[in-house]
Amino acid sequence: xxxxxxxxxxxxxxxxxxxxxxxxxxxxxxxxxxxxxxxxxxxxxxxxxxxxxxxxxxxxxxxxxxxxxxxxxxxxxxxxxxxxxxxxxxxxxxxxxxxxxxxxxxxxxxxxxxxxxxxxxxxxxxxxxxxxxxxxxxxxxxxxxxxxxxxxxxxxxxxxxxxxxxxxxxxxxxxxxxxxxxxxxxxxxxxxxxxxxxxxxxxxxxxxxxxxxxxxxxxxxxxxxxxxxxxxxxxxxxxxxxxxxxxxxxxxxxxxxxxxxxxxxxxxxxxxxxxxxxxxxxxxxxxxxxxxxxxxxxxxxxxxxxxxxxxxxxxxxxxxxxxxxxxxxxxxxxxxxxxxxxxxxxxxxxxxxxxxxxxxxxxxxxxxxxxxxxxxx
Amino acid sequence: xxxxxxxxxxxxxxxxxxxxxxxxxxxxxxxxxxxxxxxxxxxxxxxxxxxxxxxxxxxxxxxxxxxxxxxxxxxxxxxxxxxxxxxxxxxxxxxxxxxxxxxxxxxxxxxxxxxxxxxxxxxxxxxxxxxxxxxxxxxxxxxxxxxxxxxxxxxxxxxxxxxxxxxxxxxxxxxxxxxxxxxxxxxxxxxxxxxxxxxxxxxxxxxxxxxxxxxxxxxxxxxxxxxxxxxxxxxxxxxxxxxxxxxxxxxxxxxxxxxxxxxxxxxxxxxxxxxxxxxxxxxxxxxxxxxxxxxxxxxxxxxxxxxxxxxxxxxxxxxxxxxxxxxxxxxxxxxxxxxxxxxxxxxxxxxxxxxxxxxxxxxxxxxxxxxxxxxxxxxx
Numbered sequence: 001x002x003x004x005x006x007x008x009x010x011x012x013x014x015x016x017x018x019x020x021x022x023x024x025x026x027x028x029x030x031x032x033x034x035x036x037x038x039x040x041x042x043x044x045x046x047x048x049x050x051x052x053x054x055x056x057x058x059x060x061x062x063x064x065x066x067x068x069x070x071x072x073x074x075x076x077x078x079x080x081x082x083x084x085x086x087x088x089x090x091x092x093x094x095x096x097x098x099x100x101x102x103x104x105x106x107x108x109x110x111x112x113x114x115x116x117x118x119x120x121x122x123x124x125x126x127x128x129x130x131x132x133x134x135x136x137x138x139x140x141x142x143x144x145x146x147x148x149x150x151x152x153x154x155x156x157x158x159x160x161x162x163x164x165x166x167x168x169x170x171x172x173x174x175x176x177x178x179x180x181x182x183x184x185x186x187x188x189x190x191x192x193x194x195x196x197x198x199x200x201x202x203x204x205x206x207x208x209x210x211x212x213x214x215x216x217x218x219x220x221x222x223x224x225x226x227x228x229x230x231x232x233x234x235x236x237x238x239x240x241x242x243x244x245x246x247x248x249x250x251x252x253x254x255x256x257x258x259x260x261x262x263x264x265x266x267x268x269x270x271x272x273x274x275x276x277x278x279x280x281x282x283x284x285x286x287x288x289x290x291x292x293x294x295x296x297x298x299x300x301x302x303x304x305x306x307x308x309x310x311x312x313x314x315x316x317x318x319x320x321x322x323x324x325x326x327x328x329x330x331x332x333x334x335x336x337x338x339x340x341x342x343x344x345x346x347x348x349x350x351x352x353x354x355x356x357x358x359x360x361x362x363x364x365x366x367x368x369x370x371x372x373x374x375x376x377x
Numbered sequence: 378x379x380x381x382x383x384x385x386x387x388x389x390x391x392x393x394x395x396x397x398x399x400x401x402x403x404x405x406x407x408x409x410x411x412x413x414x415x416x417x418x419x420x421x422x423x424x425x426x427x428x429x430x431x432x433x434x435x436x437x438x439x440x441x442x443x444x445x446x447x448x449x450x451x452x453x454x455x456x457x458x459x460x461x462x463x464x465x466x467x468x469x470x471x472x473x474x475x476x477x478x479x480x481x482x483x484x485x486x487x488x489x490x491x492x493x494x495x496x497x498x499x500x501x502x503x504x505x506x507x508x509x510x511x512x513x514x515x516x517x518x519x520x521x522x523x524x525x526x527x528x529x530x531x532x533x534x535x536x537x538x539x540x541x542x543x544x545x546x547x548x549x550x551x552x553x554x555x556x557x558x559x560x561x562x563x564x565x566x567x568x569x570x571x572x573x574x575x576x577x578x579x580x581x582x583x584x585x586x587x588x589x590x591x592x593x594x595x596x597x598x599x600x601x602x603x604x605x606x607x608x609x610x611x612x613x614x615x616x617x618x619x620x621x622x623x624x625x626x627x628x629x630x631x632x633x634x635x636x637x638x639x640x641x642x643x644x645x646x647x648x649x650x651x652x653x654x655x656x657x658x659x660x661x662x663x664x665x666x667x668x669x670x671x672x673x674x675x676x677x678x679x680x681x682x683x684x685x686x687x688x689x690x691x692x693x694x695x696x697x698x699x700x701x702x703x704x705x706x707x708x709x710x711x712x713x714x715x716x717x718x719x720x721x722x723x724x725x726x727x728x729x730x731x732x733x734x735x736x737x738x739x740x741x742x743x744x745x746x747x748x749x750x751x752x753x754x755x756x757x
Binding site for chain 2: 039040041042089090141142143144145146149167170171172173174175176177178199200201202236239240241244245247248250251252254255256257267270271274275276277326327328329330337340341342
């Protein structure tokens with residue numbers, strides 16, 4: 001694995017008279033990883049992000065990007081920031097222009113991307129966050145959640161190699177939160193490294209492979225999420241709580257006298273573990289390119305009138321925006337839960353997400369459940 | 378059915394004459410003392426509805442009634458209405474009026490022309506309630522987002538409103554703080570305040586609310602108990618929402634014959650126990666009724682309960698802990714944490730405000746009343 005970021009013994013204080021926000025901080029972020037940054041309010045998460053992007057220069061220690069120390073010169077910082085996009089917690093802190101489309105174009109234009117290309121990226125990014133119809137509107141007239149989506153579109157349009165999102169789902173409605181996590185996965189599958197800090201333990205537990213937990217300016221834990229959550233006292237000390245699914249698994253496993261491992265992380269895995277279901281419903285998988293999604297969908301739907309239909313990915317969702325769809329936002333988990341329930345379903349997804357389907361089927365196998373997939377190679 | 382406290386009748390509101398209607402002939406009513414969650418996607422009109430409910434905005438057409446009377450939009454009427462119906466806005470930075478914490482919390486009560494000692498007492502009480510008394514003299518600019526959020530909550534508490542509207546009260550808060558806010562909301566409910574809450578955290582509101590109202594594109598599309606709404610998946614989907622995870626799992630498990638669909642579990646312990654094997658021994662839940670003057674530490678010692686996991690729940694229990702300094706393991710979400718301990722076969726102790734008793738044992742009762750097992754509840 002290639003190490004993208006490395007922080008060695010970093011100390012940073014906003015002011016010499018104040019206690020350091022980062023205190024002897026060590027961190028390593030590998031290329032292509034899903035990393036969750038967790039910690040209570042005030043643990044130093046946001047400061048960490050500013051330090052990674054060179055906005056703050058540590059008083060001690062060093063930050064390495066792709067193996068070499070960050071240079072705090074105009075040139076050095078521009079290099080760093082052309083690769084790293086940040087979505088801040090409060091969207092109002094990163095609004096640069098008055099109109100939505102101008103604001104989304106701001107980043108790529110600054111990177112010197114030519115105008116036609118920028119226009120294309122802006123259109124795509126606004127569509128991905130479902131804000132196309134607001135392109136010509138002033139940002140001031142948008143709600144908090146809508147402004148957040150515009151900020152995310154701005155980061156997407158930069159085509160970053162690393163995407164850092166600070167509380168990306170705070171203030172977003174549940175469907176928009178699912179879309180943000182889906183976008184994070186899309187980027188990761190296309191080679192982008194994604195770091196997310198969030199207080200939504202349940203969302204991030206489903207998503208992250210690695211958790212880095214901050215407590216009072218230090219890394220308290222780094223590694224597999226279950227290992228961290230299995231020590232409730234430490235979780236508590238860090239200002240966090242254990243995820244709902246994690247707790248329920250512990251409760252039921254204990255009462256039933258079975259091993260808590262493997263740990264279910266979502267509804268389909270939990271249901272598979274505790275229902276004893278063995279007969280799988282079939283998931284008809286339709287990987288959809290941008291043009292032919294609708295045709296494939298029509299063909300599939302003609303065969304199976306009364307099954308649930310799920311879409312995953314913004315292209316498929318957009319193509320089927322006016323069609324009959326049962327699961328528009330949590331389709332991956334919902335279709336697999338259907339399979340566990342013995343129900344057939346149709347899952348139409350942007351082809352980039354194919355690895356996720358295989359990953360989910362492989363995880364269900366750990367729970368002793370064989371998913372019947374059709375059309376997924 | 379309880380009395381209607383606050384209602385809109387056919388209310389329409391737009392921010393500008395040419396602009397789209399943010400509330401479109403909306404009729405909605407809130408029962409006195411009913412914990413009501415207002416749900417809807419970004420831009421559905423939730424925040425606007427709140428501002429209409431406390432006379433901040435005057436509707437273009439339609440009537441807003443409080444205790445049956447139409448609102449008055451004269452200066453005096455508006456001031457009175459705002460001390461009766463307070464809003465905790467989503468973004469704390471929209472609500473900071475003064476540079477220092479104590480001045481800011483005092484701002485509301487001072488505007489109500491209360492005597493100085495009363496203002497002083499309310500400020501202390503409110504700052505304690507949100508756990509920020511140490512920051513009394515701090516400049517607000519120096520506080521973090523989560524801390525500011527607590528200060529604005531204190532400011533609203535200090536006004537002692539009859540109705541408290543909380544707009545996304547847990548957004549941006551870490552999980553422990555979020556539970557603290559939910560506990561404050563429960564406490565207010567128990568002291569007779571009607572609490573209305575909007576939140577995107579579906580699991581949180583599902584565990585909390587008696588009733589829900591769902592807004593979509595400037596209209597109210599559902600009003601009533603949460604379960605019928607969440608059972609209609611296409612309506613949920615159209616409204617920009619998702620089903621709570623506990624609801625979803627219960628449905629899947631019921632479908633596979635592992636449990637019956639009803640009673641619907643609202644919390645994780647309730648869900649767990651529905652599907653777990655029966656016949657296992659659970660621990661005893663000791664609940665120590667603790668008013669401000671009770672040294673729960675001594676009670677624990679006298680009852681021979683030392684060494685058990687202890688949780689804390691409710692204002693008077695927190696005040697008592699502050700004066701007597703006894704230990705507690707679960708400072709947040711005490712009832713669920715203690716119930717979870719019981720499920721794992723060990724006894725636990727909940728140090729509890731007497732007002733909050735029924736909420737404290739609600740998950741244990743759910744288990745006992747439905748025959749999912751037996752948690753002995755001993756109230757001391």
